[in-house]
Amino acid sequence: MIRLDNLTKVFETPKGPVVAADHISMDVPSGEICILLGPSGCGKTTTLKMINRIVKPTSGKVLINGEDTTGMDTQTLRRNIGYVIQQIGLFPNMTIEENITVVPKLLGWDKARYRERARELMAMIAMDPDAFLKRYPSELSGGQQQRIGVARALAADPPVMLMDEPFGAIDPINRAVIQDEFLKMQQALNKTIMFVSHDIDEAIKMGDRVAVFREGKLVQYSTPDDLLAAPKNSFVESFLGEDRALKRLNLVKVRELVTDEIATVTPGDTLETALAKIEDFGYQNSILMVNERRQPAGIISRSLARTTKGYCRDHFQTVPAVIGLDDDLRKAASLMFAHDTTWLPCVDDEGRVCGHVTQRAMTSHLGARFRTRQGDTRNPDPAIKE
Template sequence: MIRFESVTKQYPDGTTAVDDLSFEVAEGELVTLVGPSGCGKTTTMMMVNRLIDPTRGRIVVDGADIAGVDPVRLRRRIGYVIQQTGLFPHRTVLDNTATVPFLTGWKKAEARARAAELLDLVGLDPDVYGPRYPDQLSGGQRQRVGVARALAADPPVLLMDEPFGAVDPVVRERLQKEFLRLQATMHKTVLLVTHDIEEAIRLGDRIAVYGAGRIEQYDTPASVLGAPATPYVAEFVGTDRTLKQLSVTGIDRGDLERPPFARLGEPASEAARRLRAEGARWAVVLDEDGELHGWVGAEELAGAGGTVAGHARRMEAWVPFTSTLKAAFSEMLKHDAGWIAVLDGHRFLGVLTPTKLHEALRRTIDSDERGVPRDRARVDSVPTQ
């Protein structure tokens, strides 16, 4: 979808912003450009919509060399989101969102209907927020409007320059999650500039780590963290890159343990007998379809009447199977739990323990460093006494 071919940008004073840049962004891929201030990442992005023209080289977007495309027409086909949102202060939120459809000749009613649809998509009720003006919104709400406006003409390419940088960390993380949800639905081709390696890791399908005017490494977040290509990348990613890898490592079914379980409608006395026989102090409680209902302690069942349902407790510590190891670890810490349930929808798959979480992380690091598939990486654990 986007291809840079030996692209260089040099200014009249001799400053080289980017030097001989070559890389590709696949259709539907979200690529983060990360690096320190002045490294050329924003220049790279601004050359895609010809706010800056390259000195040498070629940029191809959707099969066309953009040097031969009228800049105005090009920009109307590319969404653009910046840190300060750039909303027009004298126009309502609805009309701000409908700006590009207005400019491209949509009828007013159609443009506003599209704007309302997108405001709803980014979590802003158009009936509530549409009539407001930008200064009546919070920083996070203005960022959402900026994203909605960029998507209004349904562009195939989206450029985002520090889009979540002007809000506090809590709102920033919420916006990042919201954008990932949108991207999973829209599959836009996205270039996102950030100076924050955590954000780059969290959002990117691939990461371009910039040095001075060039890309030092272009790879998946897991590979950048697990196998930095240069000492510069290793230093930029940080000495805690092993911990960062938790955020890009998914849960594997092979890492889940199956603890004792009791059925919701099972007699409490029968469940107590089985737990005693297994030497178990507790069990997860499942219904007849294998869906998680909660957990129960062996002591509570001992001598109890009725069914397990009358003694089960709510399960607080759980995550979806699609979660990362970081999310699982966070839930463990939040609930001070020695294990965490993993669900596929409502269906119980098993539990993840700290030991298995550690083994999964070590296996991921080993596979990245050795360049072997993760299912072939071995982890030798030292038995605990």
């Protein structure tokens, strides 16, 4: 959907020319989020702004859906690209509805259509249309204003969106909520998005691909997993941080590691039966008790089963934690550490036990992937032109 072909920007200064973006070539496939990542002054925002010609390129081309935008009318180009910035840029003298519908009005939409679109978008960003559309930006919190900025960028249903650190000025709690809501919207909307960030965790969470910049050059363009497993050089490695292996926990879902080999007992089983199953299973020091719907009902420990007689229903402990199939390994690891356990029962959407995930499996998976990619410094993605 977006192709940058040797895109270059040179700024003339009193001290001579400064190359802000140096022959940037990359492809962003349709429906993907590409994060432009790097330290301040590395050229990522300049590159973004050349796409909608807020900054005019010195040389090179921008192609959107195969069409060279060089000769395209600037206003037409910008009206077909959604644009969200950190400062939001809402018009203070306009209501929220008027802010959202600016571009649809310019495109000639009729009143009924653009008003309905505003209500649709308010529902999409989890804000009540009746409560907010007639308000002014000054009556909203910073996080709410940022959501309106996203809604305005989506108003005319553009195929391409550009986002320049859109969530950077929001507090961590609201930022995480908005990020999650935006990713849910993206699953439905399937936009092609270029997104500037300086936050590595945000890039890993939000991006299908990550482009790392340094001093105006595109250093590496990879999927988040490849980026963390195989940084191209020492700069990328240091920029990602020493905990990059742990960052990969965010990228792996529990369903990828769950095993259905989980021993269980029922409330009517004896503690002797529970101990036998624990011993047969091997390395676990407890066993899960499930109810008639196969939902977690308690835990029987090895020490309890060895020293006590009776039935499981009379001697169980509370299940410390469970994990869902669509949760990531970071959450699983956090729960394991918090509850001092080496395994967690996994449940489906109905809360039924469908297996378990272990600390050993997580370590093995991440280690194997890291060792496979480590040392492979070849460009892992043909979308970047070397």
